[in-house]
Amino acid sequence: MKRINYLYKTLLFLSFVLCITACKKGVNDIPKVQEKMELKASAPAIILDENNLSGNIITFNWAPARPQSDDHMATYTTRLDVVGNNFGSSTAIMAYEDDGVFSKSFTSEQLQNWANQKWGIAVNKPFVLEFRVVCDWEGGATFEAPEVRTIRVNVTPIKTVVFDADKVFLGGSAITGINRIEMPKTLENPNQYAYVLNLQPGELQIPTEYSGTTNYIVSTDASTTLNDGTATPIRIRENAFAWKIETAGEYRVVVNMQKATATIYSPAKALKPASVEWTLNSVLTTTEVNALWTYGEPTAWAWRAGSWTQSLADPQIFVYSGAALTGRTKFGVAAHNNTYVYTGNNTSGNTAVTLGASYPVFSGFSANERNAYFSLPSGTNFMVLDIRNKTFVATKR
Numbered sequence: 001m002k003r004i005n006y007l008y009k010t011l012l013f014l015s016f017v018l019c020i021t022a023c024k025k026g027v028n029d030i031p032k033v034q035e036k037m038e039l040k041a042s043a044p045a046i047i048l049d050e051n052n053l054s055g056n057i058i059t060f061n062w063a064p065a066r067p068q069s070d071d072h073m074a075t076y077t078t079r080l081d082v083v084g085n086n087f088g089s090s091t092a093i094m095a096y097e098d099d100g101v102f103s104k105s106f107t108s109e110q111l112q113n114w115a116n117q118k119w120g121i122a123v124n125k126p127f128v129l130e131f132r133v134v135c136d137w138e139g140g141a142t143f144e145a146p147e148v149r150t151i152r153v154n155v156t157p158i159k160t161v162v163f164d165a166d167k168v169f170l171g172g173s174a175i176t177g178i179n180r181i182e183m184p185k186t187l188e189n190p191n192q193y194a195y196v197l198n199l200q201p202g203e204l205q206i207p208t209e210y211s212g213t214t215n216y217i218v219s220t221d222a223s224t225t226l227n228d229g230t231a232t233p234i235r236i237r238e239n240a241f242a243w244k245i246e247t248a249g250e251y252r253v254v255v256n257m258q259k260a261t262a263t264i265y266s267p268a269k270a271l272k273p274a275s276v277e278w279t280l281n282s283v284l285t286t287t288e289v290n291a292l293w294t295y296g297e298p299t300a301w302a303w304r305a306g307s308w309t310q311s312l313a314d315p316q317i318f319v320y321s322g323a324a325l326t327g328r329t330k331f332g333v334a335a336h337n338n339t340y341v342y343t344g345n346n347t348s349g350n351t352a353v354t355l356g357a358s359y360p361v362f363s364g365f366s367a368n369e370r371n372a373y374f375s376l377p378s379g380t381n382f383m384v385l386d387i388r389n390k391t392f393v394a395t396k397r
Helices: 002-028 108-118
Strands: 039-041 045-047 056-062 072-082 093-096 103-107 127-139 147-156 167-171 180-183 192-199 202-204 207-210 213-219 232-237 243-245 249-256 261-265 275-280 283-288 293-296 308-310 317-332 341-343 350-352 358-360 362-364 373-386 391-395
Touching: 039 127, 039 147, 056 108, 056 127, 056 147, 072 103, 103 108, 167 192, 180 192, 341 373
Parallel strands: 045 147, 350 373
Antiparallel strands: 039 056, 056 103, 072 093, 072 127, 127 147, 167 180, 167 207, 192 249, 202 243, 207 213, 213 232, 232 261, 249 261, 275 283, 293 317, 308 317, 317 341, 317 373, 341 362, 358 391, 373 391
16 A cells, blocks of 8 residues: 555655646746837926927937848838827727838827817816837748837927806906906806906906906917907907007997907097987977887886996897787887887887797888887797897897
C-alpha cells in the first residue's frame, strides 16, 4: 500500500513539472514584438485662433510602425475624438491615411465646429482632444498584431459671445449721477428692451448680462456715430463699445434682441404721441393721445379707464393687460360718446377678432367709426394697439 502511495505521489509531481515546462516552452515560442511607431503632438495644449480659422492649429506626427515582409501591406488609420467618447462611431473623426503619410493636422475652425456640433461641448468650455493612430497589416504568411498609439491635447475654444441677454443696461459718461440703468422689457415684446432718459454729451454704452457674463452691444460696422432714429444692426462683443452723444436732452433707446437692432432717438428725432382732432360740443378739439378708454359690451356700454399702458418703445403703441373682455369693443381718446375712436372698420359694422391675428385699425369720430366695433372672443386679456402702424392684435395670456 505504501509503495502504491509513493508511486502515485511521484507520478503527480512529474506531471506537474511537465506542465510547467510545457507552459514555459509555449510562451518562449512567441517572440516579443518590437514596436517602432511613436506618436507626438506639435503642442500639449492649444488655444483655438479666431483670427486664423483656416490655419493648422495642431499637428500629429508619427514614426512608421515596425517593418514587415513585402507580403504584408501596412494600413494607417487615424481617429480624433474628445476624452470620454472612447472613439465611438458617432463621435470619432476617422480617416484612412495614404501610403507614406505620417502626419495629420487640424484647423481651429474644424475643432471649434466639431466641439459645438458633433461632440456637444458646452459653449466656451475647454476640452481634451484624443488622437489615435493604428497600423494594421494585411496579407503575409503570419498574423501581425497592430500597433496603436494615443495622445491627448488640452484645448481652449474660441470664446463665443452668445447673442442673448438676461439683462440689458445703459451706461457710460453720457449718464450722470448713476453708474448704469437697467432697461426693462417692453410689455408688447419680451425680446425688446426700451428706456427714456436724459443724456449729456459723452459716451453711451449698452452692456448686457448673460449667465453672469458682461458683454456689450455694438453696431455691426463698429461705428460710434449715432444713426439717429434709425434701427441699426447690432452684435455683441466682450470689449466695451459706446455711441457718441453730442447733444444734451431726452433720448429714447430701443434694443430689439429678436431683430438684432438698436434704435436711439435724440431730441431731434423724438417719437411723439399721436395727436387727433375731433368735435366736442361743436368745438374742434385737439387731443394728444397719452391714454385710452374702453367702451362696449364688456364695459356695460360705459367708458372705462385703466389697464392701458403706453409702450416705452413708442408712445403711439398702447398695451392692454387686465380683466378679460368679450364682445363688441372700441377704444377712445376721451370718455365721451362723440370722442375720437380706434376700431375695426369704418362702416358701422363689427369686425370678428381671432386671438393672435393682426387686424387693420380704423380711426375717426364720424358715426361710421363711432358705431364700429372689434368683436373680441372670450378670454381676451392682452391687446396691442399700434396707432403709428395702424394694427391691432388681441391675445390671451
